Amino acid sequence: MKHLNFFLNTIKHPKIVILTGAGISAESGISTFRDNKGLWENHTVEEVATPEAFARNPELVYRFYNARRQQLLNDEVAPNPAHIALAKLQRKLQQDFVLITQNVDNLHERGGCKNVIHMHGELLSAKCINSNSAVSTVDDVSSCTKCACCDTPSPMRPDIVWFGETPYHMKAIQTHLQEADVFVSIGTSGNVYPAAGFVQEAQYVGAHCIELNLDPSEGQSNFTECHYGQASTLVPWFVDEICAAI
Ligand code: APR
Numbered sequence: 001m002k003h004l005n006f007f008l009n010t011i012k013h014p015k016i017v018i019l020t021g022a023g024i025s026a027e028s029g030i031s032t033f034r035d036n037k038g039l040w041e042n043h044t045v046e047e048v049a050t051p052e053a054f055a056r057n058p059e060l061v062y063r064f065y066n067a068r069r070q071q072l073l074n075d076e077v078a079p080n081p082a083h084i085a086l087a088k089l090q091r092k093l094q095q096d097f098v099l100i101t102q103n104v105d106n107l108h109e110r111g112g113c114k115n116v117i118h119m120h121g122e123l124l125s126a127k128c129i130n131s132n133s134a135v136s137t138v139d140d141v142s143s144c145t146k147c148a149c150c151d152t153p154s155p156m157r158p159d160i161v162w163f164g165e166t167p168y169h170m171k172a173i174q175t176h177l178q179e180a181d182v183f184v185s186i187g188t189s190g191n192v193y194p195a196a197g198f199v200q201e202a203q204y205v206g207a208h209c210i211e212l213n214l215d216p217s218e219g220q221s222n223f224t225e226c227h228y229g230q231a232s233t234l235v236p237w238f239v240d241e242i243c244a245a246i
Helices: 002-009 051-056 058-073 081-096 170-178 195-204 231-245
Strands: 016-020 097-101 121-128 134-136 156-160 182-186 208-213 225-228
Touching: 002 182, 002 208, 002 231, 016 081, 016 195, 051 058, 058 121, 058 156, 081 097, 081 231, 097 170, 170 195, 182 195, 182 231, 195 208, 208 231, 225 231
Parallel strands: 016 097, 016 182, 182 208, 208 225
Antiparallel strands: 121 134, 121 156
Protein backbone atom coordinates (compact mmCIF):
# COMPACT_ATOMS: atom_id res chain seq x y z
CA MET A 1 0.00 0.00 0.00
CA LYS A 2 2.67 2.44 -1.01
CA HIS A 3 0.24 5.17 -2.05
CA LEU A 4 -1.80 5.01 1.14
CA ASN A 5 1.25 5.03 3.40
CA PHE A 6 2.57 8.09 1.61
CA PHE A 7 -0.82 9.79 1.91
CA LEU A 8 -1.14 8.99 5.62
CA ASN A 9 2.31 10.44 6.33
CA THR A 10 0.92 13.85 5.40
CA ILE A 11 -2.07 13.76 7.81
CA LYS A 12 -2.01 13.79 11.60
CA HIS A 13 -5.30 12.16 12.55
CA PRO A 14 -6.78 10.70 9.37
CA LYS A 15 -10.50 10.08 9.39
CA ILE A 16 -11.22 6.71 7.80
CA VAL A 17 -14.73 6.02 6.52
CA ILE A 18 -15.47 2.42 5.62
CA LEU A 19 -18.38 1.06 3.60
CA THR A 20 -19.05 -2.67 3.72
CA GLY A 21 -21.30 -4.89 1.62
CA ALA A 22 -22.33 -8.51 1.47
CA GLY A 23 -18.83 -9.66 0.44
CA ILE A 24 -17.41 -9.09 3.93
CA SER A 25 -19.89 -11.60 5.36
CA ALA A 26 -19.60 -14.14 2.52
CA GLU A 27 -16.91 -16.21 4.22
CA SER A 28 -19.05 -16.24 7.37
CA GLY A 29 -21.64 -18.22 5.40
CA ILE A 30 -24.08 -15.48 4.41
CA SER A 31 -24.91 -15.49 0.69
CA THR A 32 -24.21 -12.32 -1.24
CA PHE A 33 -27.01 -10.86 -3.33
CA ARG A 34 -25.67 -10.91 -6.86
CA ASP A 35 -23.45 -13.99 -6.88
CA ASN A 36 -25.03 -17.39 -7.67
CA LYS A 37 -27.53 -15.49 -9.81
CA GLY A 38 -28.97 -13.91 -6.65
CA LEU A 39 -31.85 -16.35 -6.51
CA TRP A 40 -33.77 -17.47 -3.44
CA GLU A 41 -36.46 -20.15 -3.87
CA ASN A 42 -36.33 -19.11 -7.54
CA HIS A 43 -37.19 -15.50 -6.70
CA THR A 44 -34.79 -12.69 -7.49
CA VAL A 45 -33.84 -10.39 -4.62
CA GLU A 46 -35.87 -7.68 -6.30
CA GLU A 47 -38.95 -9.91 -6.04
CA VAL A 48 -38.74 -10.13 -2.25
CA ALA A 49 -37.10 -6.84 -1.31
CA THR A 50 -39.55 -4.22 -2.51
CA PRO A 51 -42.65 -2.59 -0.97
CA GLU A 52 -44.58 -3.94 -3.98
CA ALA A 53 -43.45 -7.50 -3.21
CA PHE A 54 -44.60 -7.07 0.40
CA ALA A 55 -47.99 -5.77 -0.74
CA ARG A 56 -48.35 -8.62 -3.27
CA ASN A 57 -47.14 -11.53 -1.17
CA PRO A 58 -46.32 -10.60 2.44
CA GLU A 59 -45.95 -14.24 3.54
CA LEU A 60 -43.14 -14.80 1.02
CA VAL A 61 -41.34 -11.68 2.20
CA TYR A 62 -41.75 -12.58 5.89
CA ARG A 63 -40.39 -16.06 5.14
CA PHE A 64 -37.36 -14.67 3.30
CA TYR A 65 -36.34 -12.43 6.20
CA ASN A 66 -37.27 -14.91 8.93
CA ALA A 67 -34.90 -17.44 7.33
CA ARG A 68 -32.12 -14.88 7.38
CA ARG A 69 -32.85 -13.84 10.98
CA GLN A 70 -32.80 -17.48 12.08
CA GLN A 71 -29.43 -17.93 10.41
CA LEU A 72 -28.05 -15.25 12.75
CA LEU A 73 -29.78 -16.61 15.83
CA ASN A 74 -28.92 -20.28 15.32
CA ASP A 75 -25.17 -19.64 15.41
CA GLU A 76 -24.96 -20.82 11.80
CA VAL A 77 -22.76 -17.80 11.07
CA ALA A 78 -19.97 -16.07 12.95
CA PRO A 79 -17.76 -13.03 12.37
CA ASN A 80 -14.69 -13.78 10.24
CA PRO A 81 -11.19 -12.23 10.44
CA ALA A 82 -12.34 -9.26 8.32
CA HIS A 83 -15.01 -8.20 10.85
CA ILE A 84 -12.56 -8.71 13.71
CA ALA A 85 -9.82 -6.68 12.00
CA LEU A 86 -12.17 -3.70 11.52
CA ALA A 87 -12.95 -3.76 15.25
CA LYS A 88 -9.21 -3.63 15.92
CA LEU A 89 -8.93 -0.59 13.64
CA GLN A 90 -11.82 1.09 15.44
CA ARG A 91 -10.11 0.58 18.81
CA LYS A 92 -6.99 2.20 17.36
CA LEU A 93 -8.66 5.17 15.61
CA GLN A 94 -11.58 5.71 18.00
CA GLN A 95 -13.70 8.66 16.74
CA ASP A 96 -11.71 8.90 13.49
CA PHE A 97 -13.18 5.55 12.42
CA VAL A 98 -16.63 5.37 10.83
CA LEU A 99 -18.23 2.13 9.69
CA ILE A 100 -21.20 2.26 7.33
CA THR A 101 -22.64 -1.07 6.31
CA GLN A 102 -25.22 -2.10 3.75
CA ASN A 103 -25.46 -5.41 5.55
CA VAL A 104 -28.43 -6.25 7.73
CA ASP A 105 -26.60 -8.93 9.72
CA ASN A 106 -24.98 -8.26 13.11
CA LEU A 107 -21.52 -9.67 12.36
CA HIS A 108 -19.73 -6.32 12.68
CA GLU A 109 -21.13 -5.93 16.20
CA ARG A 110 -20.35 -9.56 17.06
CA GLY A 111 -16.81 -8.96 15.76
CA GLY A 112 -16.43 -6.13 18.28
CA CYS A 113 -17.40 -2.98 16.32
CA LYS A 114 -19.51 -0.29 17.96
CA ASN A 115 -21.69 2.49 16.51
CA VAL A 116 -22.15 0.67 13.20
CA ILE A 117 -24.28 2.68 10.77
CA HIS A 118 -26.76 0.23 9.25
CA MET A 119 -27.96 2.16 6.23
CA HIS A 120 -30.17 -0.69 4.94
CA GLY A 121 -31.71 -1.65 8.30
CA GLU A 122 -31.20 -4.66 10.53
CA LEU A 123 -32.53 -8.21 10.58
CA LEU A 124 -32.87 -8.16 14.34
CA SER A 125 -35.33 -5.32 14.19
CA ALA A 126 -38.95 -4.99 13.02
CA LYS A 127 -40.99 -1.88 12.41
CA CYS A 128 -44.62 -0.83 12.50
CA ILE A 129 -46.00 -0.31 9.00
CA ASN A 130 -48.09 2.58 10.28
CA SER A 131 -45.74 4.67 12.46
CA ASN A 132 -42.38 3.28 11.28
CA SER A 133 -41.36 2.81 14.94
CA ALA A 134 -38.73 0.09 15.15
CA VAL A 135 -38.20 -2.47 17.91
CA SER A 136 -35.49 -5.08 18.39
CA THR A 137 -36.68 -8.61 17.85
CA VAL A 138 -35.25 -12.06 17.93
CA ASP A 139 -38.56 -13.67 16.98
CA ASP A 140 -40.03 -14.44 13.59
CA VAL A 141 -42.10 -11.59 12.20
CA SER A 142 -45.38 -12.48 10.50
CA SER A 143 -48.71 -10.92 9.55
CA CYS A 144 -49.83 -11.75 13.11
CA THR A 145 -47.07 -9.66 14.69
CA LYS A 146 -48.66 -6.40 15.85
CA CYS A 147 -47.04 -3.23 17.14
CA ALA A 148 -47.35 -1.75 20.62
CA CYS A 149 -47.04 1.84 19.45
CA CYS A 150 -50.42 2.56 17.82
CA ASP A 151 -53.86 2.85 19.48
CA THR A 152 -55.05 0.10 17.18
CA PRO A 153 -52.10 -2.30 16.90
CA SER A 154 -50.75 -2.37 13.33
CA PRO A 155 -48.84 -5.12 11.51
CA MET A 156 -45.05 -5.15 11.72
CA ARG A 157 -42.64 -5.62 8.80
CA PRO A 158 -38.92 -6.38 8.61
CA ASP A 159 -36.87 -3.27 9.43
CA ILE A 160 -35.09 -3.47 6.10
CA VAL A 161 -34.69 -0.71 3.51
CA TRP A 162 -36.20 -2.18 0.36
CA PHE A 163 -35.54 -1.16 -3.25
CA GLY A 164 -37.21 2.20 -3.85
CA GLU A 165 -37.02 3.23 -0.16
CA THR A 166 -34.66 5.81 1.33
CA PRO A 167 -31.69 4.42 3.25
CA TYR A 168 -31.27 5.33 6.92
CA HIS A 169 -28.83 7.86 8.42
CA MET A 170 -28.13 9.62 5.13
CA LYS A 171 -27.50 13.01 6.74
CA ALA A 172 -24.86 11.63 9.11
CA ILE A 173 -23.32 9.61 6.27
CA GLN A 174 -22.99 12.69 4.04
CA THR A 175 -21.24 14.55 6.85
CA HIS A 176 -18.80 11.69 7.42
CA LEU A 177 -18.04 11.45 3.69
CA GLN A 178 -17.33 15.17 3.51
CA GLU A 179 -14.83 14.81 6.36
CA ALA A 180 -13.16 11.63 5.07
CA ASP A 181 -9.41 11.49 4.51
CA VAL A 182 -9.58 7.85 3.49
CA PHE A 183 -12.62 6.01 2.09
CA VAL A 184 -12.55 2.22 1.93
CA SER A 185 -15.14 0.12 0.15
CA ILE A 186 -15.16 -3.56 1.14
CA GLY A 187 -17.10 -6.41 -0.45
CA THR A 188 -19.70 -4.50 -2.40
CA SER A 189 -20.53 -4.76 -6.10
CA GLY A 190 -21.33 -1.05 -6.46
CA ASN A 191 -24.69 -1.76 -8.06
CA VAL A 192 -27.00 -0.08 -5.58
CA TYR A 193 -27.27 3.68 -5.02
CA PRO A 194 -26.79 5.79 -2.99
CA ALA A 195 -24.00 3.62 -1.50
CA ALA A 196 -22.49 3.07 -4.94
CA GLY A 197 -21.97 6.84 -5.22
CA PHE A 198 -20.12 7.28 -1.91
CA VAL A 199 -16.73 6.81 -3.59
CA GLN A 200 -17.38 9.79 -5.84
CA GLU A 201 -18.45 11.95 -2.91
CA ALA A 202 -15.29 11.01 -0.99
CA GLN A 203 -13.15 11.51 -4.06
CA TYR A 204 -14.66 14.97 -4.51
CA VAL A 205 -13.35 16.10 -1.09
CA GLY A 206 -9.91 14.67 -1.85
CA ALA A 207 -10.11 11.42 0.12
CA HIS A 208 -7.80 8.56 -0.77
CA CYS A 209 -10.26 5.90 -2.01
CA ILE A 210 -9.51 2.19 -1.71
CA GLU A 211 -11.45 -0.81 -2.96
CA LEU A 212 -11.03 -4.19 -1.25
CA ASN A 213 -13.15 -6.76 -3.04
CA LEU A 214 -13.18 -10.18 -4.62
CA ASP A 215 -13.87 -8.77 -8.09
CA PRO A 216 -13.69 -5.26 -9.52
CA SER A 217 -16.89 -3.38 -8.67
CA GLU A 218 -18.95 -1.25 -11.02
CA GLY A 219 -17.24 1.90 -9.71
CA GLN A 220 -13.72 0.48 -9.83
CA SER A 221 -12.33 3.35 -11.91
CA ASN A 222 -13.17 5.88 -9.16
CA PHE A 223 -10.78 4.31 -6.66
CA THR A 224 -7.19 5.42 -6.13
CA GLU A 225 -6.12 1.91 -5.11
CA CYS A 226 -7.78 -1.47 -5.65
CA HIS A 227 -6.88 -4.81 -4.07
CA TYR A 228 -8.66 -8.04 -4.99
CA GLY A 229 -9.00 -11.22 -2.94
CA GLN A 230 -10.95 -12.71 -0.05
CA ALA A 231 -12.01 -10.20 2.62
CA SER A 232 -10.77 -12.48 5.42
CA THR A 233 -7.22 -12.06 4.08
CA LEU A 234 -7.32 -8.57 2.57
CA VAL A 235 -8.95 -6.71 5.45
CA PRO A 236 -6.57 -7.89 8.24
CA TRP A 237 -3.65 -7.05 5.93
CA PHE A 238 -5.09 -3.60 5.21
CA VAL A 239 -5.69 -2.92 8.93
CA ASP A 240 -2.12 -3.91 9.77
CA GLU A 241 -0.84 -1.55 7.05
CA ILE A 242 -2.88 1.34 8.44
CA CYS A 243 -1.91 0.62 12.04
CA ALA A 244 1.77 0.56 11.03
CA ALA A 245 1.47 3.83 9.12
CA ILE A 246 -0.25 6.03 11.74
N1 APR B 1 -14.40 -11.30 -0.01
C1 APR B 1 -14.53 -10.06 -0.57
N2 APR B 1 -15.51 -9.74 -1.44
C2 APR B 1 -16.38 -10.70 -1.77
C3 APR B 1 -16.31 -12.02 -1.26
C4 APR B 1 -15.26 -12.29 -0.32
N3 APR B 1 -15.09 -13.49 0.22
N4 APR B 1 -17.31 -12.75 -1.80
C5 APR B 1 -17.98 -11.93 -2.63
N5 APR B 1 -17.43 -10.71 -2.63
C6 APR B 1 -17.82 -9.51 -3.38
C7 APR B 1 -18.34 -9.79 -4.79
O1 APR B 1 -17.26 -9.78 -5.71
C8 APR B 1 -19.29 -8.61 -5.01
O2 APR B 1 -18.61 -7.51 -5.59
O3 APR B 1 -18.90 -8.92 -2.68
C9 APR B 1 -19.74 -8.23 -3.58
C10 APR B 1 -21.16 -8.60 -3.25
O4 APR B 1 -22.02 -7.85 -4.06
P1 APR B 1 -23.61 -7.87 -3.88
O5 APR B 1 -24.08 -9.28 -3.78
O6 APR B 1 -24.18 -7.03 -4.95
O7 APR B 1 -23.85 -7.21 -2.44
P2 APR B 1 -23.87 -5.68 -2.04
O8 APR B 1 -22.97 -4.87 -2.89
O9 APR B 1 -23.69 -5.61 -0.57
O10 APR B 1 -25.38 -5.27 -2.36
C11 APR B 1 -25.83 -3.98 -2.08
O11 APR B 1 -28.07 -4.48 -2.70
O12 APR B 1 -29.62 -6.18 -2.68
C12 APR B 1 -29.29 -4.96 -2.14
O13 APR B 1 -29.83 -4.01 -0.06
C13 APR B 1 -29.08 -5.06 -0.65
O14 APR B 1 -27.37 -4.17 0.76
C14 APR B 1 -27.61 -4.82 -0.48
C15 APR B 1 -27.27 -3.97 -1.66
